[in-house]
Amino acid sequence: MKGIPLAALLGLIITILFFLMAIFAPLIAPYGMSETVGDVWEPSSSQFWLGTDNIGRDLLTRMIYGGRTTIFVASLATILSFTLGAVLGFTAAVYGGLVDQVMSRTNDLVMSIPTLIFALVVLSVMPVTLPVLILVMGLLDSTRVFRLSRAVAVDINVMDFVEAARLRGEGQRWVIFREILPNALSPLVAELGLRFIFAILFISTLSFLGLGIQPPGADWGGIVKENREGIVYGISAALYPAVAIVTLAISVNLVADWALNRTTSLKGGRGG
Amino acid sequence: MAEALLEINNLRIEATVYAPGEKPRNAVIVDDVSLRLEPGKVMGLIGESGAGKSTIGLAALAYGRGGIRLSGGKIMLNGREIRRASSTELRGLRGREVTYVAQSAAAAFNPAKRLMEQVIEATLKHNLMPKTEAEARAVELFRTLSLPEPESFGQRYPHQVSGGQLQRAMTAMALCPKPDLVIFDEPTTALDVTTQIDVLAAIKTAIATSGVAALYITHDLAVVAQVSDEIMVLRGGQLVEHGTVQQIIEEPREDYTRALVSVHKIDHREKLPEGEPILRAEGITARYGAMNEDVLSDVSVDLYAGQTLALVGESGSGKSTMARVITGLLPPREGTLVFDGNPLPGALKDRSREELRQLQMIYQMADVAMNPRQTIATIIGRPLEFYFNMRGRERDARVQELLDAIELGEGYADRYPAELSGGQKQRVCIARALAAKPKLIICDEVTSALDPLVADGILKLLLNLQKREGVAYLFITHDIATVRAIADSIAVMYQGRVQRYGTKTEVLTPPFDDYTDLLLSSVPEMELGWLERVLEHRRMESAGN
Numbered sequence: 001m002k003g004i005p006l007a008a009l010l011g012l013i014i015t016i017l018f019f020l021m022a023i024f025a026p027l028i029a030p031y032g033m034s035e036t037v038g039d040v041w042e043p044s045s046s047q048f049w050l051g052t053d054n055i056g057r058d059l060l061t062r063m064i065y066g067g068r069t070t071i072f073v074a075s076l077a078t079i080l081s082f083t084l085g086a087v088l089g090f091t092a093a094v095y096g097g098l099v100d101q102v103m104s105r106t107n108d109l110v111m112s113i114p115t116l117i118f119a120l121v122v123l124s125v126m127p128v129t130l131p132v133l134i135l136v137m138g139l140l141d142s143t144r145v146f147r148l149s150r151a152v153a154v155d156i157n158v159m160d161f162v163e164a165a166r167l168r169g170e171g172q173r174w175v176i177f178r179e180i181l182p183n184a185l186s187p188l189v190a191e192l193g194l195r196f197i198f199a200i201l202f203i204s205t206l207s208f209l210g211l212g213i214q215p216p217g218a219d220w221g222g223i224v225k226e227n228r229e230g231i232v233y234g235i236s237a238a239l240y241p242a243v244a245i246v247t248l249a250i251s252v253n254l255v256a257d258w259a260l261n262r263t264t265s266l267k268g269g270r271g272g
Numbered sequence: 273m274a275e276a277l278l279e280i281n282n283l284r285i286e287a288t289v290y291a292p293g294e295k296p297r298n299a300v301i302v303d304d305v306s307l308r309l310e311p312g313k314v315m316g317l318i319g320e321s322g323a324g325k326s327t328i329g330l331a332a333l334a335y336g337r338g339g340i341r342l343s344g345g346k347i348m349l350n351g352r353e354i355r356r357a358s359s360t361e362l363r364g365l366r367g368r369e370v371t372y373v374a375q376s377a378a379a380a381f382n383p384a385k386r387l388m389e390q391v392i393e394a395t396l397k398h399n400l401m402p403k404t405e406a407e408a409r410a411v412e413l414f415r416t417l418s419l420p421e422p423e424s425f426g427q428r429y430p431h432q433v434s435g436g437q438l439q440r441a442m443t444a445m446a447l448c449p450k451p452d453l454v455i456f457d458e459p460t461t462a463l464d465v466t467t468q469i470d471v472l473a474a475i476k477t478a479i480a481t482s483g484v485a486a487l488y489i490t491h492d493l494a495v496v497a498q499v500s501d502e503i504m505v506l507r508g509g510q511l512v513e514h515g516t517v518q519q520i521i522e523e524p525r526e527d528y529t530r531a532l533v534s535v536h537k538i539d540h541r542e543k544l545p546e547g548e549p550i551l552r553a554e555g556i557t558a559r560y561g562a563m564n565e566d567v568l569s570d571v572s573v574d575l576y577a578g579q580t581l582a583l584v585g586e587s588g589s590g591k592s593t594m595a596r597v598i599t600g601l602l603p604p605r606e607g608t609l610v611f612d613g614n615p616l617p618g619a620l621k622d623r624s625r626e627e628l629r630q631l632q633m634i635y636q637m638a639d640v641a642m643n644p645r646q647t648i649a650t651i652i653g654r655p656l657e658f659y660f661n662m663r664g665r666e667r668d669a670r671v672q673e674l675l676d677a678i679e680l681g682e683g684y685a686d687r688y689p690a691e692l693s694g695g696q697k698q699r700v701c702i703a704r705a706l707a708a709k710p711k712l713i714i715c716d717e718v719t720s721a722l723d724p725l726v727a728d729g730i731l732k733l734l735l736n737l738q739k740r741e742g743v744a745y746l747f748i749t750h751d752i753a754t755v756r757a758i759a760d761s762i763a764v765m766y767q768g769r770v771q772r773y774g775t776k777t778e779v780l781t782p783p784f785d786d787y788t789d790l791l792l793s794s795v796p797e798m799e800l801g802w803l804e805r806v807l808e809h810r811r812m813e814s815a816g817n
Contacts, residue, residue, distance in 0.1 A: 160641040166620065167599055168658060168708075169628040182645035 004258065011254025018248050022068040029061040034216040041227075041235045053237055054226050063240055066218040071248075073134055073219075074199035080138030081195065085145025086188060090176045092146075093153035104150065111143045116205065123211040133212065137202055141195060148191055152184045186260055193256025197249040204245065220244060277350065277452055277485050278309040278332055284344030285327055285336065285509075301327050301340065302509045311452065314479060314486045316500035316517070318493055318532070320723035321694075324509040325489045329455045331355075332487060333370050334362055350452065367394035371446035375458040377438040381430040388426025391445040400449050413444040416481055417474040436467035440474050447482055454479075456488045460495060464586040464750065465794040472498060472796075473807055491723065493532050494796035497521055498803040505529050521798060531725055533798060538731060538757040542776040545761065548613060549574040550711055550744050551598070556607035558597050567593045568768045571607070575761075577711065578738060580745040582755040584791070585765035591748045594765070595714050598746065599633055612711060629659045632705035636717035638697035642689045648675075648700055649685040655707040674703040678733060695726035699733065706737065714746045719754055731757055752795045756780070764788050 004012075021028060030049075031037050035057060042052040050059040092103040110118075119136055126132050156162065162179050170179075204221030206212030213219040215226075220241035227237035285302035302324040309315050317325040327340065334354040336342055347355040349369065354362065371394070374380040381390060391413075392406040401409070407426070414422035417440040430438060439459055446454045459475065460468040476499050479486055490496050496503060496517075503520045505512040505528065513526045524530045556571040568590045575581040583591040596602040598609065600620035609616040611631065617623050635641035642651050652671045656662040662670060668685070675684055678699040689697055698718060705713050715734070719727035735758055738745065749755060755762060755776075762779040764772040764787070772779055772788045784792065793806050 160635045160637060161643045163601070164633065164635070164641055164704075167601075167628065167633055168655060169623075169625050170658070178646075179643055183643070 007254050008258030011251040011258070014247060014251035015255055018067065018071065018251070021064055022071040025064045025068040029058075029064045031058040031061045033057075033061060033065045033218055035061075041230055041233070041237065050240060051235075051237060053223070054230065059223075059237055059240065062218045062223055063220075063244065066220045066223050066241065067244060069213050069217060069219040070200055070203055070221070073130065073137070073203050073213075074196060076134045077137035077141060077199045077203070078192065078196045080134065081141035081145050081199075082188070082192060084138065085142035086149045086181075086184075087176075088142070089146040089149030089151075090153045090180055090184070091172075093150050093157050094172055094176055094180070096157075100150075103146075107143050107146050110140075111147075115140050115202075119202075119206060120209065120211055123206070128211060128214055133203070133206070137199060141199060141202075145188075145191065145195065148187060149184060152187050153180050156180050156183050189256060190260050193253045196252055197245075200245055200248065204241070275310070275351075276308050276348070277311045278307070278487075279348040280305065280307045280328070280331070280345065281348070282306055282345040283328065283331060283342070283347065285324070285331060285340060286343045287336075287340045300509060302331070304345075305506070305509070305511050306345075307504060307514075309453070309485055309487070311485050312483045313502070314488055314500045316496035316503040317487060317489045317506060318491065318496050318503060319506035319512075320491060320725065322508065323506040325491075325506050326457050327509075328506070329457050329487050329489045330372075332453065332455055333366050333372060335366070364398070367451075368398045368400065368449050369451055370453045370455065371449065371451045372455045373439075373442050373446045373457060373459050376462055377442040378430070378435060380442060381438060383430050385429075386426065387428055387430065387433070387441050391426060391441060391448055394445070395449040398449060406448065410444060410448055413447055413478065414441075416478050417441075417444055418470070418477075419444075434467070436463055436471050439463065439471050443471075443475055443478060447478055447484065450482070451484060454484055454486045456486055456490075458490050461490065461492070465752070465796075466586060466790055468495070468796075469794045469803070469806065472803060475499065476803065492796065493521070494798040494802075497798060497800060498796065505532065518800060521800065538728065538735070540735060540758055542760045543576075543579050544775060545574070545576045545579070547576065549610075550577040550612055551575040551746070552610040553594075553598070554608050554610070556594070556597055556604045556609070558593060558602055558604045558607075560593075560602070566605070566768060568597065568604075571765075571768075571770055573763050573770065573773060575712065575744055575746055577744055578742040579760040580738065580747055580758050582747045582749060582759035582762045583765055584749060584752065584755055584762060586750060586791075588767075589765040590768040591750075591765050592716060593768075595633070595716050595746070595748055598714060599631065625659065629655075629708045630711045631714070632708050632710040632712070633714045633716065634698075634701050634705050634718050637721055638694065638701050639689070641701050642697065642704075644689050646688075647685065648687050648689070648692075651689070651700060652685075652703045652707050655704060659708050670707070674707055677706065677737065678703045693726075694722055695729060698722065698730055702730075702733065702737070706741065706743075709741075710743060712744045712746065714748070716748045717750070718747075720749065720751060727754070734758065752792060764791065 036055060037058050038048060038052040038056045040052065040054060040056050042048055044051045048058050048060065050063065053059050053062055088103060092100040119140060122136050157180065162175060165175055165179050203212055203219065207219050207221030208225045210225070213222055215222065223241050224238045227235065230237050283302055283305045284300065287299050287301055288296050289299045290296050305328060307315065317328060319325045330336065331342055331347060334342065334347060334357060342355050345355070346353055349365065354365065388407060388410060391410045392403070395401060395406045396403060410426055411422050414425045419425050419437055419440055433441065443459070456475065460471050463471060472495065479499070488496055488499055500517055502515065503517055504514045505520065507528055513520065513524065513529045520529060521533060524533050552574050554572050556568055557566050558568045559566045571594060573581060583594055585591045593602065597604050600618065600623055603618035609618070611627065616627060649668065649671050652674055653667050656667050656670055671685055675681060680696060680699060689700070692700065719730050722730065731754065734745065737743065747759060759776050761775045762773070763770050764779065766787050772785060780792070793809070796802065
């Protein structure tokens with residue numbers, strides 16, 4: 001881990017803290033998640049560090065539990081969208097012809113419908129549970145990843161070393177996972193950082209609109225929704241989730257940039 | 273001694289290198305180089321890639337490409353120091369006193385403007401003469417450079433003329449403002465030999481008639497010998513040797529110059545065809561996708577075990593297409609392939625793994641022929657796993673054996689391609705092909721991206737391996753010198769057909785057909801006055817007809 005730049009180190013530490021907080025939420029949080037412990041919108045005090053929310057629950061506790069849900073859902077949705085999008089995108093590029101046409105046009109079709117509206121329609125007819133949320137977000141996001149990976153893979157697919165592998169008689173699996181994937185990693189890693197943050201914003205938006213995480217469960221979008229009236233009275237409760245999202249977004253992308261730097265090196269990341 | 277037009281003293285050029293994943297470091301590109309050029313003289317700068325020859329050429333314009341610093345020494349042009357000149361001063365000098373001819377004219381011209389507009393642009397910008405006069409001068413230059421229909425040539429767009437004509441148009445552009453000095457940066461390197469000779473002759477005539485001085489940059493000593501008065505040999509940013517053309521060619525003082533002069537003098541005795549051919553192509557006709565024209569028509573050649581067949585021709589002659597047909601990437605429309613006595617399926621997917629193993633390929637650009645994310649051990653080891661199911665220690669041992677065979681030795685297995693030089697990369701590609709223990713290797717222009725000395729090493733290695741392993745080569749090239757060095761039999765290709773075919777001696781011995789004669793006589797030879805002799809010979813012939 002030597003030679004890691006300061007910015008990346010800072011990003012890494014903050015990101016790790018966020019994830020630790022998410023994993024160990026029940027141990028860290030001072031109160032129970034939906035426990036009413038004080039008055040409505042109490043200011044911050046030694047008892048309630050961030051104050052209380054619209055029905056008197058401890059806001060710090062809500063933020064910690066909310067972060068847990070938000071990060072969990074966003075991570076799984078991102079993993080899903082990348083696995084699916086990248087594999088399908090590479091496949092389309094490698095097979096080409098009709099396979100590519102069918103896959104790409106279907107993808108265009110899905111992409112032509114605004115993501116949020118699509119998600120709202122689907123979620124209003126499906127039961128809103130965590131697996132359904134993750135599935136919907138992952139599938140919708142995978143269209144973006146598909147486009148990127150296909151474009152990157154089409155370029156790599158015409159390189160002589162891929163042709164050399166074909167002439168050797170290698171199957172499509174080897175071509176996709178051993179020849180193309182390692183060379184497509186850099187743009188994908190850059191996209192990963194961005195997509196993860198978009199996923200967090202997406203789940204927050206859904207919750208704010210009431211179709212995401214259902215009460216009494218906590219998540220960052222939900223906290224904004226519950227406390228939005230407080231803004232009129234100068235209560236900052238609704239702003240904490242925004243601060244949390246910004247901090248996480250910057251940290252994750254600092255790490256992604258550094259990873260990008262390492263994966264771009266053609267000398268196996270040595271000497272850097 | 274006449275007054276110097278250009279005088280460079282102790283020039284030092286540096287650049288900051290930003291390798292990905294590494295700390296930026298300082299690199300010296302040109303170190304302590306001095307030169308002196310008198311008006312009307314031509315100086316040849318010669319060296320391998322990385323010798324700093326183009327950088328020195330651009331320094332005569334006080335210009336450095338991205339990130340390059342002209343950090344020390346003096347550049348005197350017409351008695352003025354220009355290394356530290358202001359940008360206003362430099363603007364007044366570039367395109368007026370010094371002009372530049374780039375290697376790739378196709379990339380240097382604006383495709384959306386007519387040639388005339390671009391040829392006279394610099395002249396008008398500097399207010400050197402009125403537009404009508406500039407146009408008249410351009411037409412005059414087109415005529416000197418033997419361009420077709422000089423009166424209307426300027427009305428064409430860049431895509432409407434050939435590569436050789438475009439290169440000459442660029443020379444006209446450089447000469448139009450009546451500069452004192454023209455920098456020619458590899459002006460004929462990207463051209464076919466038969467085109468190169470015309471451009472070379474045109475440039476020489478134009479220099480002689482206009483009395484301009486020139487720096488002529490190239491890696492081909494035989495070319496520079498035809499146009500220069502003096503030659504400077506450079507290596508790694510330093511001067512190796514400086515002398516008149518005659519002295520450099522006939523009595524080189526330094527070992528490095530001697531090596532450059534004697535390049536391609538490999539002695540190879542041709543083997544005569546015997547036994548059954550390993551590969552027999554009969555009546556191959558092929559075209560790409562929806563094209564209406566055949567790229568190959570009725571091509572028949574035989575290649576015998578342990579021998580080398582060279583496919584020779586210019587770009588567009590169909591020689592690389594032939595390689596694609598044989599490898600199965602482009603199934604032929606008509607004709608058959610017979611490999612080792614058995615018919616070979618036309619399409620790659622119909623071939624068995626054993627058939628694929630016996631037929632390997634080496635590419636022109638070793639850089640892109642290897643996966644940059646795999647170590648050398650993986651690149652060479654994969655065919656061993658794939659064809660022979662070798663694993664673990666057995667595989668590693670065989671990889672090392674192959675590395676030894678290509679003269680790389682220990683310590684390379686764990687490296688990545690980016691950590692090797694151009695010649696080493698091509699060696700690894702050879703090892704990858706050898707790993708499959710093939711009977712036939714297709715070599716597609718394997719030496720044309722390499723510097724002459726490195727290319728020589730590769731050719732010698734290929735010949736040694738042929739002797740030891742008995743592998744046959746199908747050698748695709750446009751370089752006659754390479755063919756002379758390694759072929760047993762030759763097929764000269766022209767417009768998709770085999771123009772001339774036979775053993776090396778048969779093909780290279782007169783009487784020639786017209787095309788073969790043109791091709792062979794266009795190859796620059798390393799002697800003084802070669803260009804004039806060939807042109808004179810051609811004039812006599814056409815007069816005789």
